[in-house]
Amino acid sequence: MTTSVDPKVIVEFMKELASDAGALVASYFQGRFKIESKGSAPHGIDIVTDADRASEKFIMDQIGENFPSHDILTEETRTKSTGSKYLWIIDPLDGTVNFAHSYPQFGISIALMEDSEIIAGVIFDPIRQEKFWASKGGGAFLNGARIHVSDNGELFKCILGTGFPYDKAQSHVNNLKEFCKAILLAQGIRRSGSAALDLAWVACGRLDGFWELKLKPWDFSAGIVIVEEAKGKVTDRNGEAMSLWGQSIVATNSLIHDNLIDILSRVI
Ligand code: IPD
Ligand code: CA
Ligand code: CA
Secondary structure (H helix, E strand, C coil): CCCCCCHHHHHHHHHHHHHHHHHHHHHHHHHHCEEEECCCCCHHHEEEEEHHHHHHHHHHHHHHHHHCEEEEECCCCCCCCCCEEEEEEEEECCCCCHHCCCCCEEEEEEEECCCCEEEEEEEECCCCCCCEEECCEEEEEEECCCCCCCCCHHHCEEEEECCCCCCCCCCCCCCCCHHHHHHHHEEECCCCCHHHHHHHHHHHHCCCCEECCCCCCHHHHHHHHHHHHCCCCCCCCCCCCCCCCCCEEEEEEECCCHHHHHHHCCCC
């Protein structure tokens, strides 16, 4: 039997877990680590490091010890599916390419889903020591202070975030046309290399919006609840509700949402 979870209580466990995993990742960042190609994208550009693996093992072990009946979905090993109503969705290191190049923009993303609803999420940036979190109905926070999306309603005054998939050179669904369209209409566009942090930055108003076309559940699950609790809006590129394996995502301050969806839809 699985005991029911209170989102506001479990988010405290998640915050500690993200801090500890972040410290682990930061220790690899200061020292030596091995980089391997996952072989899932041409030229081996989709990589994994010792830090991804160590962070993932640490997080999975902690969840396994504390919540043995819960299921877990992670990027590198994708284990544990028993039909529990609770599913942990983990990106142990989002921004691996940045990490591998000593580019200090990466984070740890931990989400908990109950049935099909994400009830809590934490994203931790171990370089800036910034922890973003939210529990369903409990608001969104950055290091203890309540956060809110921006109030910018005019796209030409907006700064947007986006990203490109690892198969960008092989697939025409590579976000290049969408990027070319949006860059002419927004004040600026940034490609940070960490979708999880991009979402956290939408939640705290540093970005007015973010979109990407081929993400995975571990990239966006924690970010969805954090943006929504910060009063932002998250849908897929068609304006429909996000689903676990939905891939495309548009997350905004809600004011520019329809406009951004419209621009992305007009790409041929
Ligand atoms: C990647 C990052 C990147 C996004 C890619 C993701 P990873 O995750 O979030 O910003 O553009 O689509 O795959 O591989 O660093 O965990
Ligand atoms: Ca990721
Ligand atoms: Ca990752």
